[in-house]
Amino acid sequence: xxxxxxxxxRTTRAAPARTGRVTNRRSERFACGMLMGxxxxxxxAVFLIPVATVVWLxxxxxxxxxxxxxxxxxxxxxxxxxxxxxxxxxxxxxLGTVVLYCLxxxxxxxxGALVLxxxxxxxxxxxxxxxxxxxxxxHAVPGIIAAIIWLYLYTPGLSPVVELLxxxxxxxxxxxxxxxxxxxxxIALWSNLGYNMVIFYAALQAVPRxxxxxxVIDGAGPVRTALRIKTPLVRPSIVMVAMFTLxxxxxxxxxxxxxxxxxxMISSRFSPSMYIYDAAFTRNNYGLAAAASVILLICTxxxxxxxxxxxxxxxxxEEAIR
Amino acid sequence: xxxxxxxxxxRLLGRTTVNVVVAVAVLYTLLPVLWLVxxxxxxxxxxxxxxxxxxxxxxxxxxxxxxxxxxxxxxGRWYANSLLYAVVGAAISAVVSVGCGYAFDKYRFRHxxxxxxxxxAAVMVPQTVLALPLYLIASGTGLVNTFWSVFIPxxxxxxxxxxxxxFSQGYVPNEVLEAARMDGxxxxxxxxxxxxxxxxxxxxxxxxxxxxxxxNNFFLPMVMLSDQKLYPVSLGxxxxxxxxxxxxxxYPVVIMGSLLAVLPLIIxxxxxxxxxxxxxxxxxxx
Numbered sequence: 001x002x003x004x005x006x007x008x009x010r011t012t013r014a015a016p017a018r019t020g021r022v023t024n025r026r027s028e029r030f031a032c033g034m035l036m037g038x039x040x041x042x043x044x045a046v047f048l049i050p051v052a053t054v055v056w057l058x059x060x061x062x063x064x065x066x067x068x069x070x071x072x073x074x075x076x077x078x079x080x081x082x083x084x085x086x087x088x089x090x091x092x093x094x095l096g097t098v099v100l101y102c103l104x105x106x107x108x109x110x111x112g113a114l115v116l117x118x119x120x121x122x123x124x125x126x127x128x129x130x131x132x133x134x135x136x137x138x139h140a141v142p143g144i145i146a147a148i149i150w151l152y153l154y155t156p157g158l159s160p161v162v163e164l165l166x167x168x169x170x171x172x173x174x175x176x177x178x179x180x181x182x183x184x185x186x187i188a189l190w191s192n193l194g195y196n197m198v199i200f201y202a203a204l205q206a207v208p209r210x211x212x213x214x215x216v217i218d219g220a221g222p223v224r225t226a227l228r229i230k231t232p233l234v235r236p237s238i239v240m241v242a243m244f245t246l247x248x249x250x251x252x253x254x255x256x257x258x259x260x261x262x263x264x265m266i267s268s269r270f271s272p273s274m275y276i277y278d279a280a281f282t283r284n285n286y287g288l289a290a291a292a293s294v295i296l297l298i299c300t301x302x303x304x305x306x307x308x309x310x311x312x313x314x315x316x317x318e319e320a321i322r
Numbered sequence: 323x324x325x326x327x328x329x330x331x332x333r334l335l336g337r338t339t340v341n342v343v344v345a346v347a348v349l350y351t352l353l354p355v356l357w358l359v360x361x362x363x364x365x366x367x368x369x370x371x372x373x374x375x376x377x378x379x380x381x382x383x384x385x386x387x388x389x390x391x392x393x394x395x396x397x398g399r400w401y402a403n404s405l406l407y408a409v410v411g412a413a414i415s416a417v418v419s420v421g422c423g424y425a426f427d428k429y430r431f432r433h434x435x436x437x438x439x440x441x442x443a444a445v446m447v448p449q450t451v452l453a454l455p456l457y458l459i460a461s462g463t464g465l466v467n468t469f470w471s472v473f474i475p476x477x478x479x480x481x482x483x484x485x486x487x488x489f490s491q492g493y494v495p496n497e498v499l500e501a502a503r504m505d506g507x508x509x510x511x512x513x514x515x516x517x518x519x520x521x522x523x524x525x526x527x528x529x530x531x532x533x534x535x536x537x538n539n540f541f542l543p544m545v546m547l548s549d550q551k552l553y554p555v556s557l558g559x560x561x562x563x564x565x566x567x568x569x570x571x572x573y574p575v576v577i578m579g580s581l582l583a584v585l586p587l588i589i590x591x592x593x594x595x596x597x598x599x600x601x602x603x604x605x606x607x608x
Contacts, residue, residue, distance in 0.1 A: 024503070027508060027509050028429060028509055029429075029431075030509070030510075031425075031429075031508075031509030031510050031513065032425045032429040032431065032509075034421075034510060035421040035422060035424060035425035035510075035513065036421070036422045036425045036426075038418045038421070038422075039418050039419060039421070039422035039478075039483060040422075042418065042474075042477055042478040043441070043444070043478065043480075045474070046452070046456065046474060046475045046477075046478045047444050047447070047452070047478060047480075049455070049459065050452045050455035050456050050459065051447065051451075051452070051455070053455035053458065053459065054451060054452070054454060054455045057454075057455070057458075115343075116343075116344065116347055119340050119343060119344055120344065122340055124336075124337045124340050124341070125340060125341060125344050126341060131344050131347075131348050133592070133595065134348050134351055134352055135347060135348060135351050136591070137351065137355070137588060137591070138351060138355075139534070139591070140534065140584065140587035140588045140590070140591045141355070141584050141587075141588075142537055142538040142540075142555075142556050142583065142584070142587075143538050143540065143556075144538070144540050144556045144559060144560055145556070145559065145580045145583055145584055148559060148563055148576060148577075148580050149354045149355075149357070149358055149580065150354065151563075152357075152361070152573075152577070153354060153357065158573070160357065190350070190351065190354065193347075193351075194351060198599070202599070222336065223336075247445075247446055247448070250448065251448040251449060251450050253450055253541060254540050254541070257560075258560060258563065261563060261564045261567055262567055272450075273448070273450035273541075276450055276451075276453075276454065277450070277453075277541075277545075280453075280454045280457070281457075281545065286454065286458070289454050290454060290455075293450070293451040293454060294451075296448060296450070296451055297447060297448065297451045300446055300447070300448060301443075301446060304446050
């Protein structure tokens with residue numbers, strides 16, 4: 001790892017006058033500002049101000065939406081918008097949908113990607129590099145196009161899958177009331193499985209060979225090594241993948257938005273993100289949309305915090321065992 | 323694979339199972355894309371007759387002509403927009419992010435780690451939360467429904483700064499900077515001439531991931547744009563797909579349009595494998 005500026009030069013450089021160091025400091029500060037400036041302008045303009053705006057908006061009710069933002073056209077309503085959102089059954093329903101979605105999607109994704117990575121790391125897979133590349137490719141397929149492809153594969157008359165199942169006397173309505181959520185999970189899995197598999201595989205490659213040799217000497221077989229040695233060693237990657245998967249899952253929007261064009265089972269407030277979109281741009285109720293946004297934001301932060309805490313606790317327990 | 327101890331390689335039965343499971347996963351990944359390719363070469367009747375697998379009615383060229391003729395050839399326009407948003411946006415974004423990550427790694431200043439933490443927290447904030455305020459700010463400044471309303475927000479990539487810092491740690495030794503300073507090179511000259519070159523692969527990785535993110539961008543354009551001429555491909559295909567539910571002649575063009583929209587990224591990822599693999603490693607291991 002790199003260390004911060006070595007202290008040694010200070011003694012050797014003591015002679016060449018003080019001014020040299022001062023100009024150095026100044027030019028360093030200038031360079032630092034030049035390098036960080038553009039990013040922080042963006043940070044303020046498209047992140048900090050919007051976040052502050054959305055929090056501000058959530059406490060106001062805009063009587064004439066469309067006139068822009070600012071206090072002159074708004075009335076302070078305190079927590080009224082929050083109460084309205086939290087007592088709205090369609091919002092709570094959407095939240096419930098996303099919880100259900102996360103509960104099925106997260107374990108499938110993490111376990112699936114990890115198993116594939118472990119299999120590819122086992123050293124017996126033929127054409128390993130090719131398999132890996134193919135599995136990764138859906139990452140290059142935009143979410144909306146993945147949703148289009150699968151929507152057509154779910155649509156009777158268009159889909160060879162539905163027809164094949166029909167020939168086997170199985171009728172599945174992929175866009176029906178019970179199947180629609182699993183159908184969305186499937187689209188998300190297809191899109192992201194390979195990407196996360198590559199992350200796990202990269203982490204597995206970093207497992208030291210000596211550790212694996214020690215496992216062999218201790219008589220562990222390939223399965224045991226994979227589950228008891230390799231998996232705990234890639235724990236940081238598992239936590240990272242779980243966290244990003246969760247953050248993305250909470251934003252569920254693109255897939256249901258597209259599927260809603262073809263099935264009545266997806267309402268315009270199917271997920272919290274769709275609720276925000278509907279409140280802001282269909283109903284023009286900015287206060288309500290802002291409050292829903294803040295609630296979604298708080299849920300995201302709380303969950304990320306929870307995952308981090310949980311992973312730290314697990315890590316400590318492992319330390320204790322050692 | 324030579325670095326797996328022989329005793330850890332599964333026996334014959336296990337070996338078969340492993341290969342079968344991987345093969346199933348590969349088929350699961352590949353078949354929908356294969357369907358897209360086959361469906362793109364079918365006319366509408368064959369499409370709805372589910373005769374996708376037969377190669378008799380081949381109308382790839384016709385579909386291609388239909389695609390670029392539909393609605394006054396607007397697809398070409400969408401495609402050019404997407405390229406502009408994604409390629410130029412990702413290039414600027416990558417340079418900005420890498421510069422910032424580099425500064426975080428090489429310079430010392432007050433509250434550095436706190437600032438970095440704040441920046442990482444930004445990664446967690448959902449796009450959908452930022453869309454409404456961004457829309458209101460854009461309409462307040464008259465930028466709504468313009469190129470800039472979609473282009474500016476996508477330049478912001480905090481994860482790119484995180485990766486940039488890691489790449490800077492890994493690729494640019496501090497001794498090199500010390501040497502350059504001794505030679506009297508200014509900090510910025512050193513950055514452009516020496517450090518940026520050493521971080522080349524990292525820069526490509528960050529560019530590639532931001533390219534994907536912008537090419538995938540759907541929510542923001544949907545909120546910001548009402549002029550179809552400014553649409554990226556993703557939003558255009560979404561609009562066409564909603565038309566298809568009423569008038570089925572849109573199905574073949576949506577399918578063909580999807581196929582063409584997938585190609586540039588797949589080509590980019592296949593050609594630049596070396597870079598993104600190392601990028602993912604850096605993100606995952608550290």
